[in-house]
Amino acid sequence: MTSPPSHLWLNALLQALQCVQSAWLSTLYALGVTGDSHGAPAWPWDVRIAGENLVIDVALARQFGGMLAAIAFALACVLLALFWRRAWRWLLATAVGALVLAPWPSPSLWLTAAVPTSFHTSPTGFTVQSISRGSRVYAAQCVACHGADGRGEGPLASTLHRWPPTMASALLSRRADGELFWHVLYGMRDDRGRTMPGFAGRLSDREIWAALDYMRVLSASAGMAAGGSWPVPIALPSLAVKCANGPTRNIAAWRGNQRVRVVAVDADHPPPFEDPRFLTLLVERNGPSPHQASGIRKVAAQRPERTPKANVTTLFGARADCVADDPEAWQVFAQIAGASPSSVAGTEWLADRDGWLRALAPAGRRGWADGGLMCTTSTVLPDGAQAALRADPLTATLRQMDDDPVRFVKGGFVH
Ligand code: HEC
Structure with missing residues (x-):
C-alpha cells in the first residue's frame, strides 16, 4: 500500500486545522450567525481548508504551515509593537518582512468546495445494528449501480455516463463524512450532468448514515477480494x-x-x-x-x-x-x-x-x-x-x- 509519509507535524497540523474550523463553526452557531442543517451547525461558506490535499502533497503542507507561521509571527510583532513603543518601527518592519518572505501557496490548492454538512460527523457510532440496517438500504437503493461487491459494476452502471467508483479503495476515508452524506442526499453532478441521483425524500438521514456505515464494511471486503488487505484500517x-x-x-x-x-x-x-x-x-x-x-x-x-x-x-x-x-x-x-x-x-x-x-x-x-x-x-x-x-x-x-x-x-x- 502506498501511503504519504507519516510526519507527526503534518498530523498535528491537520488535527489543529480541523479543531480550529470546528471551533469557529460552533462559535458562529452560538452567536446565531449560522443556522443548522440536518441536526448540526451548518458551515456557512462554500469553501473550507482542504486537509485532504495537504496530506497527499507534503510540499504544499510545508508551504501552508510556513504561511501560517509567518502570519502568526507578524501578528505577534504587531502586538509587541503596541506595548514596546520604542521599537515599533523595527517590529513593524520585521512583520512586513515575514509576510513578504512567507510562501503563499495558491488558495486554489489549499481550499476546496464545501457544503453545509461538511463538518458533520456520523451520529451512528458505527454499530453492528447500523451496519446491518445500512446493508438493507444498500441492497434496496444502491446495489443496482454500485454492485453487490461495492466495486461499481452493478447492472445499471454501464448505462451511466460515469461509472460509480470502486469501494476497494481509500475513497470513503479521503472524503469528509458530512460531504459523503450530502452527496448521497442531493446527488452528484459533473459538467455533463447528473452522475448520481440524490435520495432526499426517499431515505431518512439515519438511513443514509447507515448506508455509509455499510459501505465502509463493503470497502473492507472489496479490498480483501481485490488485494488481500483492507484499503484503510x-x-x-x-x-x-x-x-x-x-x-x-x-x-x-x-x-x-x-x-x-x-x-x-x-x-x-x-x-x-x-x-x-x-x-x-x-x-x-x-x-x-x-x-x-x-x-x-x-x-x-x-x-x-x-x-x-x-x-x-x-x-x-x-x-x-x-x-x-x-x-x-x-x-x-x-x-x-x-x-x-x-x-x-x-x-x-x-x-x-x-x-x-x-x-x-x-x-x-x-x-x-x-x-x-x-x-x-x-x-x-x-x-x-x-x-x-x-x-x-x-x-x-x-x-x-x-x-x-x-x-x-x-x-x-x-x-
Ligand atoms: C443510478 C446509479 C447510482 C445509484 C442508484 C447510487 N449511486 Fe452512488 N454513485 C453513482 C455514481 C455514478 C457515482 C460517482 C459520481 C461522481 O463521481 O460524480 C457515485 C458515487 C457515490 C459515492 C462517492 C461519493 C463521493 O463523494 O465521491 C458514494 C458514497 C455513493 N455513491 C453512495 C451511494 C449510496 C449510499 C447509494 C444508495 C442509497 C447510491 N450511491 C446509489 C451512482 C449511483
Whole structure:
C-alpha cells in the first residue's frame, strides 16, 4: 500500500486545522450567525481548508504551515509593537518582512468546495445494528449501480455516463463524512450532468448514515477480494458485549486503552484461552442464543486436551467468555474479513488501542503470518522488531500496531 509519509507535524497540523474550523463553526452557531442543517451547525461558506490535499502533497503542507507561521509571527510583532513603543518601527518592519518572505501557496490548492454538512460527523457510532440496517438500504437503493461487491459494476452502471467508483479503495476515508452524506442526499453532478441521483425524500438521514456505515464494511471486503488487505484500517464495529458474570456493556467502553481480539467461534472452533495482551471478544454463529452459547462452551469443556485453533499461547488456562450480544455480528465480521459467513469460523481480528482493526488471521491459518499487520506506514521493520517477528509473530504484530498508530483521521485520509 502506498501511503504519504507519516510526519507527526503534518498530523498535528491537520488535527489543529480541523479543531480550529470546528471551533469557529460552533462559535458562529452560538452567536446565531449560522443556522443548522440536518441536526448540526451548518458551515456557512462554500469553501473550507482542504486537509485532504495537504496530506497527499507534503510540499504544499510545508508551504501552508510556513504561511501560517509567518502570519502568526507578524501578528505577534504587531502586538509587541503596541506595548514596546520604542521599537515599533523595527517590529513593524520585521512583520512586513515575514509576510513578504512567507510562501503563499495558491488558495486554489489549499481550499476546496464545501457544503453545509461538511463538518458533520456520523451520529451512528458505527454499530453492528447500523451496519446491518445500512446493508438493507444498500441492497434496496444502491446495489443496482454500485454492485453487490461495492466495486461499481452493478447492472445499471454501464448505462451511466460515469461509472460509480470502486469501494476497494481509500475513497470513503479521503472524503469528509458530512460531504459523503450530502452527496448521497442531493446527488452528484459533473459538467455533463447528473452522475448520481440524490435520495432526499426517499431515505431518512439515519438511513443514509447507515448506508455509509455499510459501505465502509463493503470497502473492507472489496479490498480483501481485490488485494488481500483492507484499503484503510476499519473501525471495530460497536456492539453490546456480555461477559460471564457481568452486566452487558458496550465495546466502545474498551476503546482508548485496550487492544481487542475478536474470534469467530462455533462448535468446531472453541473459544481460545484468555491472553493478557488484549481483551478477547467471541462472536458466535447465529448469535448468542443462551442454548447455543452454552453448547459451545460445553464442547470446549469436554475436550480440554484439544489444542485450540486460535493462535494464542495458553497463559492462564481460562477460556475467553465475553460474547458479542448481537445476532448480526457474525455476518458483519465475516464481511469485514472478506469471507463468507459459512467459512469464517476460526478467523481472528485484532483492533489496536484506538479501536481500529489492523490485523487479521483468516480461518485455517495457524499463527499471524508475517506482514499480517495491515495499513502500516513503515515498510521496513527495525532490527529488534524483525527478531521479535521471527520469535513470536503475534507480539511483533502488537508492537508494530502500537508503534505505528492510525494517523491523519481528521485530515480526511487515514495514513
Ligand atoms: C443510478 C446509479 C447510482 C445509484 C442508484 C447510487 N449511486 Fe452512488 N454513485 C453513482 C455514481 C455514478 C457515482 C460517482 C459520481 C461522481 O463521481 O460524480 C457515485 C458515487 C457515490 C459515492 C462517492 C461519493 C463521493 O463523494 O465521491 C458514494 C458514497 C455513493 N455513491 C453512495 C451511494 C449510496 C449510499 C447509494 C444508495 C442509497 C447510491 N450511491 C446509489 C451512482 C449511483
